[in-house]
Amino acid sequence: MKPKLIRITTVPISLDKLIEGQLAFMKSYYKVLAVSSSGETLTQVAKKEGVRVVPIEMSRAITPFKDIKAVWQLYRLFRKEQPFIVHTHTPKAGIVGMLAAKLANVPIRLHTVAGMPLLEATGIKRTILNVVEKLTYSCATKIYPNSKGLEQLIIAHNFTKTCKLKVLANGSSNGINTSHFNPQLYTNTQKEALKQQLGIAANDVVFIFVGRLVGDKGINELVQAFKELTVNSEQFAMCSEQLTANSQQPTTKLLLVGSLETELDPLLPETLHEIITNKNIISVGYQQDVRPYFAISKVLVFPSYREGFPNVVLQAGAMGLPSIVSNINGCNEIISEGENGWMIPAKKSIAIKTAMERVLLDSKLYTKAAGNARRMVQDRFEQQVVWDAILEEYRLLEEFVRET
The missing domain is CATH 3.40.50.2000 (Glycogen Phosphorylase B;)
Structure with missing residues (x-):
């Protein structure tokens, strides 16, 4: 039986564009479930990628009460679905997804860092975002900066242990399909x-x-x-x-x-x-x-x-x-x-x-x-190279978890 993989972004346009095609590729190896805020785009992702989707509202702004609600809904979803892997993208999906996955005892909890909005923040907002970033990383089993520069920034800010970090392939969250972009x-x-x-x-x-x-x-x-x-x-x-x-x-x-x-x-x-x-x-x-x-x-x-x-x-x-x-x-x-x-x-x-x-x-x-x-x-940066690197990482982590 295929293990279950849940991929999460804050808004569905990120599922549609940030990791376009990746869900359909992973479907050959996992039972794939995609989670994001509701909307027509989420329905389109389900059809285009051929995967199940579940809408859970997440805000891109700092909204504590909405965020707690999202954590609770994701926790209930994880307890019901029993995924082997939860993999989040985008900052808000990262914190609510990793926290809920940790609470639900999901074996493999992964977060891809594709940018750090906190770098442009100052004052109390910067302090809050720093805490959120550290909490996200502490709940994850592995963190994937999608560039070497981001990896160095994370290390410089002491957000997590170096051993948790890994840049896959040559960077990028999804690579590029050069047959499509031609x-x-x-x-x-x-x-x-x-x-x-x-x-x-x-x-x-x-x-x-x-x-x-x-x-x-x-x-x-x-x-x-x-x-x-x-x-x-x-x-x-x-x-x-x-x-x-x-x-x-x-x-x-x-x-x-x-x-x-x-x-x-x-x-x-x-x-x-x-x-x-x-x-x-x-x-x-x-x-x-x-x-x-x-x-x-x-x-x-x-x-x-x-x-x-x-x-x-x-x-x-x-x-x-x-x-x-x-x-x-x-x-x-x-x-x-x-x-x-x-x-x-x-x-x-x-x-x-x-x-x-x-x-x-x-x-x-x-x-x-x-x-x-x-x-x-x-x-x-050919897309298939990036997809293969992500799949290989999943397989290595699966093997490690099963052996321990």
């Missing part, structure tokens, strides 16, 4: 149709951001940098397709793919105003499939303040895009300076602007990085 899937006709739909001229140079449109993703700085970007269109014509005598001179466009979050981390009013009023900024909201938008773009700009191991940088690379990224955990393990992209200091709009100008004005710089982008992702 620029060859999109024809020139398809790309031109999408450009026309969005009001992008054939020769325009498109910088793209994919992710939540929030402060700690660096959107305020990105929009400010783009507002100040002043490069003569004739100077960066080399970044576009060959111009004809009658063709329109190219301009730069900023394509924002992602949803606003007005509660937890809203953008500055002046940023929102610029997004709405600047005709060269195109915001398309959340998109179920981001590949077509990568396909019409030249460079990913990802100026995040903090990351674990950002999937979007892997996705962009697999689609043949070089990236401008903050020199932070995860990003600096995917991007090699000048080889497949460029690193800049976080929270510096002038650094973003300078990097964008440099890309526009130096064709050799761009061509080299674009030529390396897909190959470097394929070589290090």
Whole structure:
């Protein structure tokens, strides 16, 4: 009989995107149950991955009473289902899931760290989040930082014993399916149709951001940098397709793919105003499939303040895009300076602007990085390698528990 595996995230979009395909893969080896907050997306995950789902409400904010209720509901679920493994992702799912699993005596309790929001917190909030992080790790049997940088941060902050930590494969929570994220899937006709739909001229140079449109993703700085970007269109014509005598001179466009979050981390009013009023900024909201938008773009700009191991940088690379990224955990393990992209200091709009100008004005710089982008992702972060590493870890832990 297959042992039971329960995977938990705070919100269902994380099941759908953060570990997409992984539940279906694990179904061949385990009875898989997915748990997250309720919603249409959770129902879609059940159909897409072919697994059972159970809705349990979890809040991403600090909500003690709701969190205690979630712990109690998860405890009851674990006592009923008797899982051999509980594996959590995202901070809130981590604390409520690991605590409930510990109380229910689940044999193997695993938590993946894909980012640390507490790094941007201060004062009493930072103190509370530090305590929560330590409690999460103390209840888990193993902790998986999804980047080497995160592992070092956890050690530096003394959140847990070093022996509990392990980075699987080369990092990442899910790797990248480079057959799915493949620029060859999109024809020139398809790309031109999408450009026309969005009001992008054939020769325009498109910088793209994919992710939540929030402060700690660096959107305020990105929009400010783009507002100040002043490069003569004739100077960066080399970044576009060959111009004809009658063709329109190219301009730069900023394509924002992602949803606003007005509660937890809203953008500055002046940023929102610029997004709405600047005709060269195109915001398309959340998109179920981001590949077509990568396909019409030249460079990913990802100026995040903090990351674990950002999937979007892997996705962009697999689609043949070089990236401008903050020199932070995860990003600096995917991007090699000048080889497949460029690193800049976080929270510096002038650094973003300078990097964008440099890309526009130096064709050799761009061509080299674009030529390396897909190959470097394929070589290090192919999805099946990550899945196999997680499965092997499950098997090793199972064997250890059964022998003891």
